[in-house]
Amino acid sequence: MKVNDLLNLEVTDIALGGKSLSRQDGRVVFIDRGVPGDRVVARVTRMRRAFAEARLERIEHASPLRVAAPCPHVQRCGGCRFQDLDYTEQLRIKQRQVNDTLQRLGAVAEPPVRAIVPAPETFHYRNKMEFSFHPGAEGAVVLGLHERGTFDRVFALDTCLLPSELTVRLVRLTQGFAAAHRWRAYHPSRHEGVVRFLTVRHLSATGQCAVHLLAARDDVPALDAWARDVAALDPAVRTVSLGINRSRANVALAEEERVLVGDGLLVERLRGLDFEVTMNAFLQTNSRQAEALYGEALAAAGLERGETLLDLYCGTGTLSLLFAGVAGEVVGVESVPEALVAARRNATRNGIANARFVEGEARRVLREWARGERPQRPRPAVVVVDPPRAGLHPRVVARVAELEPRRVVYVSCNPATLARDVKDFGERGYRLDEVAPFDMFPHTPHIECVARLARA
Incomplete structure (x- = not known):
């Protein structure tokens, strides 16, 4: 067994951390995708003394535990990778x-x-989602989620089944606004560009929503107009803010914050108590x-x-x-x-x-x-x-x-x-x-x- 070899494998389990588990000639092989019972062809990407890692090339025979994944991005998204595994089996x-x-x-x-x-709920359960900006072809701006296993590749989001429907609407609004006003997306390895992340927090108990734009600096074209459009999209949107992160660290944390709409504060109710929620909280x-x-x-x-x-x-x-x-x-x-x-x-x-x-x-x-x-x-x-x-x-x-x-x-x-x-x-x-x-x-x-x- 060596790097680039194609292996015929049967997935036997899911390891802690999410990789699929198989064995070949007594050696453990971790595969990036697959559900127990799948028979697959996978290409070896890394060799270690005790195990190998492989990338799924194709499924030869699907497991009876496999279900149809409702999200169109499931094959490339780095998020909810087990959508095609029966939920009862996920719990087991x-x-x-x-x-x-x-x-x-x-x-x-x-x-x-x-x-x-x-x-x-197995979908629409997240009260917070972070979306990444990335430079696209010919200077276009891409807003979406990271491709699985990467930090420098982002696909444009069409939909997402983890947050609220309002969250997805806010992403689509921002995608259109960014394209129309030629926003420049930040590149995480070249350290060029301006807009870095869009964070939407839509709380399930109180229904309050906050939208945070994170940028490397504050010269975002038509920023105030964007904030007004976001706030006008739905009455649930209580506050809109701009966060600045000038560091090279590719994290959605603001070093300073400027509130554009509202007071920058949400309140969520948990087990009878009220808790304030700010941008970085x-x-x-x-x-x-x-x-x-x-x-x-x-x-x-x-x-x-x-x-x-x-x-x-x-x-x-x-x-x-x-x-x-x-x-x-x-x-x-x-x-x-x-x-x-x-x-x-x-x-x-x-x-x-x-x-x-x-x-x-x-x-x-x-x-x-x-x-x-x-x-x-x-x-x-x-x-x-x-x-x-x-x-x-x-x-x-x-x-x-x-x-x-x-x-x-x-x-x-x-x-x-x-x-x-x-x-x-x-x-x-x-x-x-x-x-x-x-x-x-x-x-x-x-x-x-x-x-x-x-x-x-």
């Missing part, structure tokens, strides 16, 4: 991946994994499933009246403020200053007085509390952690264990790092009692979990 695979990962990386012989919670992109996930986290904590809860990586305070309804005190820790400002505003907006927020990286804050270098060290009965995909630093696990909470609730967006951290907690006296997987993002490889650990 994701639940098995959580179970197997806990066994393999977490050293949990019999993982206590509950049945995965299906998404309430993090909010779970599936609001309805987020409510179910937060409900599971509340149940897993098992807080009793008057107890203290510590919420690490608290962001804008969503979980902290939900826990405040049953806790005596909630202490949230967050490293992003803007997020903490929003968390405090959200507490005020909801009339919550028993939540306080501490600025700092979790590892440093915990170390300073342990050494007596920072005042107001909490004595939590429960610690909640909601880290990024990289999971917890080993010293964070150690410091949490030193606090001796009776329970740890771990909200995870990566089963692999969850399993690793569960093993670390186990070595420090905490057993895994239960894991509840949630399908937040149907047709994608992503899995969210709420894990409950108890002091042994």
Whole structure:
């Protein structure tokens, strides 16, 4: 087997992360596409000692698990790649991946994994989408999504089944306006051009919508006219803004913001509380499933009246403020200053007085509390952690264990790092009692979990 060889393969499974799995002559072959049961021809693109990677060339025999994908972009889009796999099978695979990962990386012989919670909707569930501008032929501007596996190729969006219909209408309006006014698209490797991203946030509970244009500088032709057209498209559009990102980093984050219409603010309602949402603020992109996930986290904590809860990586305070309804005190820790400002505003907006927020990286804050270098060290009965995909630093696990909470609730967006951290907690006296997987993002490889650990 070597690079460029054509292989006749049968897809046997989907690996964590989304690649299709097959074997040839005892070697694992990861294929970029395919559903279990497909017999395919694939071309080898990379060789490693223990495995090979291949690109699907054609399907010789389709699996009975394969269904017709409703999106016309499914073959080239890097987004919801599992549209052609039966949804029940998607859920089965994701639940098995959580179970197997806990066994393999977490050293949990019999993982206590509950049945995965299906998404309430399998399409039109995203409350936020980012679309990329890219230079097209003869100076034309392309606005759409990245082709699968690339950062420098974008196809023009015709439709998308993940966000709201209003989101797609706003993209189409902007496509036409950009062409008519000869906007110059930014090139991510040449670092030329102006317009970079279009972000639309359309909240499902309140119906409020914000549209953000991100550019390398502010000389966008007819910018104010575009903003007026966008705001006039639908009454749901509450605010329109321009974000500036002059850096070479190809990310849809603004270094500075200029509000063009409205006040730059939306409000979403989750489990009875109102949360402010600004351009750069993090909010779970599936609001309805987020409510179910937060409900599971509340149940897993098992807080009793008057107890203290510590919420690490608290962001804008969503979980902290939900826990405040049953806790005596909630202490949230967050490293992003803007997020903490929003968390405090959200507490005020909801009339919550028993939540306080501490600025700092979790590892440093915990170390300073342990050494007596920072005042107001909490004595939590429960610690909640909601880290990024990289999971917890080993010293964070150690410091949490030193606090001796009776329970740890771990909200995870990566089963692999969850399993690793569960093993670390186990070595420090905490057993895994239960894991509840949630399908937040149907047709994608992503899995969210709420894990409950108890002091042994």
